[in-house]
Amino acid sequence: MDQPRRMKVLQAIVEDYVASREPVGSKALVERHNLGVSSATVRNDMAELEDEGLIAAPHTSSGRIPTDKGYRYFVDRISEVRPLSIAEKRAVQRLLDNSDGIDDMMAATVQVLSQLTRQVAVIQYPHMDSSVIRRVEFVLLSEDRMLAVLILSTGRVDQRVVYLNEVVDQPTLDVLAQVFMKYLDNVSPYNLSQALADVHAAIPQEHQSLVRALGNAVQLLAEAGHRDRILLAGTANLARSPQDFSHSIGPILEALEEQVVLLKLLTEMENDVHGLSVRIGDENFGSLGDTSVVAAGYGPGDAAKIGVVGPTRMDYPSTMSAVRAIARYLSRILSS
Template sequence: MTDQPRRMKVLQAIVEDYVASREPVGSKALVERHDLGVSSATVRNDMAALEDEGLIEAPHTSSGRVPTDKGYRYFVDRISEVRPLSVAERRAVTTLLNNADDIDDVMASTVQVLSQLTRQVAVVQYPQMDSSVIRRVEFVILSEDRMLAVLILSTGRVDQRVVYVNEPVDQQRLDVLAQVFMKYLDNVSPYEMTKALAQIHTVIPREDQTLAEVLGRALQLLAEEGHRDRIMLAGTANLARSPQDFGSSIGPILEALEEQVVLLKLLTEMEQDAHGVSVRIGDENFGSLGDTSVVAAGYGPGDAAKIGVVGPTRMDYPSTMSAVRAIARYLSRILSS
């Protein structure tokens, strides 16, 4: 074995042991736990070379070594394949996702199962509505002065908004208006709703014009809200399991996750590798996410939206990459059906 492949094997062993134990790894432990086929002295020399290259470092005065961000990157870039989920994992995923009723249920179930699989913070970006079209519009009476406007898209997304009115309205009248709206909105992109609504108002009877304007405005607002980038999270409590992995405090990380702007920008810029996933490690990330690693994959039409996890750089990258890629594929399959 030449020096470089052997040193890669030593680096891999250090990454695996440190991820599992959170303890700095020494040469003696590497020889005992891994079939490296060389002496402790040779492993020490390899570790010295890896340290010179900036791939590992000694924390404080410890005799052991831990991977650096550069070391994790070197390791991740040389992962030869991403394993599929186990039979039990696939069964759990399909059971949970197949029971979801609408897009919000699908998103919630998706981040829940991904967080459980990886024990990290799971994040999913709602699919963009570029390819979605309107499938149904409903108006439902709630009380004398309130009704509900419901917009259902081809992606399964269901949005609703309470509308207040100043006149008595019966359900039959609303049903007739819904039929008129659907005549012009069926199979129309939310982006084209303004033009369709203008056509609708030209055919609405005069006595229903005011009501139709109120309902049309509600639908327009629903379409605009749905177009904004949205993120759903699950498993933020997992960050608290190992606060020592995040420098001085996990507070700034939690704030970045809550504000979502930085995370959205990061997800948008991440490009998938040959395995169909993207990995950003440590200082490759923005701002307060610089103490984390983010593993993501695209899903849906054109892989435009992202799903992934946020966790410490001390992460089980092969398993995490596997889970993220698999869940992204399941999600794409569910949305396409």
């Protein structure tokens, strides 16, 4: 059989089923797509596609729908990923450029990705493996309380209230912050121990108790950044098409909420030649085996992931385009 033509038939079935959620017949394919052959020829092609497990009949005498294997065959043969439209690019740029801090940027990113794809958007916070400390600040809140602030090169900002056992003023805290920065500037959060020891050695004895409290706060802030964090948006999109899932969407929502399975999946996904990773159906873990996940790496070393989770009946070309474009734009923002 003509291999390119068979691919066109499969592509047409995927496109029609994604658009209509209805099984696709040979007559409809001939009417809607310029295949250049008769319905009988298309039926023969569909029979071969079914024999290979790429399409299936959900009901007797019905049209055909793609299988997980069929989606995989289709995705693997997408020759290029189209760029976002000018309007889409402007919307993404406007939203992300107006974000204030890393948390605001992460929230804005998943919101815009969810809106573009109409799927559940997920983002893993930037890994700190290659980040360094950019700034440490100590802000007096009251006589016995102050705020410790840690700012990283990724744009991440963490803060923690510290309760003081002694009276201190803001000028003293400013001087101590300068000493901290002398030894902590450009230090990885993973390598704080020696830098904090150097801070202690440089501080007069009368401030050692205060410096211990400040150092502990900085250490806790750095450790908080080590933990993998995931942010989601658009979970309601799953509930809009429950018929796309063979079972209840409850376990899928639970997996997304618990994040452990999703985090493991994202960590193991590796980019293809398009800079993307696509997992379809039973290629995924546990309760996510009824979904497809499209993800791309971003940030330093592409270590963190951004992507979407949705039904296998997904507009893969558009989804892949949106995920890759936003990942690249986010990487540019973080690198600058």
